[in-house]
Amino acid sequence: MTDTTFASRPPQEGADDTVQPFAVSALDVRGRVVRLGPALDAILDRHAYPKPVSQLLGEAVALTCLLGSSLKFDGRFILQTRTDGPVSMLVVDYQTPDRIRACATFDRAAVETMTAEGRASTVALLGRGHLAMTVDQGAEMNRYQGVVALDGATLEEVAHAYFAQSEQIPTRVRLAVAEMLTREPGQPPRHAWRAGGILVQFLPESQDRIRQRDLAPGDAPEPGRPEEFSDDDAWVEARSLVETVEDLELIDPALSSERLLFRLFHERGVRVFETQTVQDRCRCTRDAVTGMLDQFSAEEIADMTVDGAIVVTCEFCNTRYHYDPASLKNYAGTAEA
Known part of the structure; x- marks a missing residue:
């Protein structure tokens, strides 16, 4: 895998429908940035979902690309929600090395009512249920599945809970989706969907540095309460930098993934690896x-x-x-x- 260390400012504009892996050795973190344009727009356009459903599915697609693109073998990564909310199911299927497809099941009348009343937030649309992340390595291998509760949380928050509980890897995710006005030469303006996301994970050599706080013990007596400790300084810095990322920075077509990473980590030194592509392509035949x-x-x-x-x-x-x-x-x- 090739890599580039930024010695000067990276190019301003970047490519759509790509995943950019990166590493910041000084902070012991690795991660990926995803930028979605035409591929996401094609997925959402063919279904003509209500805007809140398109936005929610766009977030799920961006999250799936961030996670599925990390697979180092031929296989699939599947993200699926099942809930009691108006959007009862989201399914996003990522097949290595670069194929993505997605769909949603929802109650149109309920979504339209919530939209008209200004209540169509991610939490309200999903309701309560669970999110499953499945890694499928093929017919000859066992599937691996992690399940986390969807109980009044955003997809970002659910991703954090998943990695804390199932993988025990300190992780931070930022996701953004928006419908933007595009203008092609000689063509009337049209609305098109874009999405972006960044994922960063703390992966030091010493496992003692990635200890995380236990779950709250409720009313357990004092001797049974979890040990208090401070997060690693390197992880606090990396996490804090990622949390400063604004939605516009993730979806702006004039801001490349490389330049975004330079903004965040240039003082520490950031390496970017070979860019991975993403394409809207179904597996049905x-x-x-x-x-x-x-x-x-x-x-x-x-x-x-x-x-x-x-x-x-x-x-x-x-x-x-x-x-x-x-x-x-x-x-x-x-x-x-």
Whole structure:
């Protein structure tokens, strides 16, 4: 992996739909910056979600890119929420090295009501439930899954809780999503979605330096209360710098990831590694859909048939696959719905 240490100011403009890994050795931290433009806009545009749903799914896509791009093997990273809120499910699927797809399930009437009343915050839209992060290394390997409660928290806060509980790695995440007005030469102005995020993790050689505070013991007696200790100074500095990042800095197309990192860490020295790309690309294929349909019984095929045809729509990319029931393996000679 190639790297560059900033000796002078980095270029101002950067590329969209990229993940920029970096390291600050003086602070024992590593991280990534993600910038999403056309790829995210294509995902959200094809579904025409209400604005609050698009913004929430955009945050989930940015977070998934930050986490999935760290995989060093062929596999998938899947982020999924299941909650009792108006947005009952978010699914983001990252397949190495660079493919992303995403979709949301929601109650349109409830979302529109909350939007009209000014109550469509991330916390209100999600409600209570859980967020699962799954690492899939393929059919020959076991899946790894971490689950964290979604109980009145933002996706940033849930990510912090996940790493504190499941990975025990001090982590800070900042996410931003916005709909911006774009102007192409000779074309009318249009609105387009952008997102950005930064993740930084404290990874010193000594494990004693990454001790984190225990969970609050509630009404436990004094002897059972957790030991108090101070966070490592290097981590306090890195965390504090990341917390100063503003939303505009994460989504501004005129501000490159390299320049943002230079702003934050130039006094300590920051190295950037080879940039990774991100592309909007679904995994669905006609062969895969056919294989799925061939698992259904003759009765199930008959139930799925409407007006002499079966139509399967991919929830991620909205591609519609049309089938003659007679072409399926278990077709039994009836095409009645």
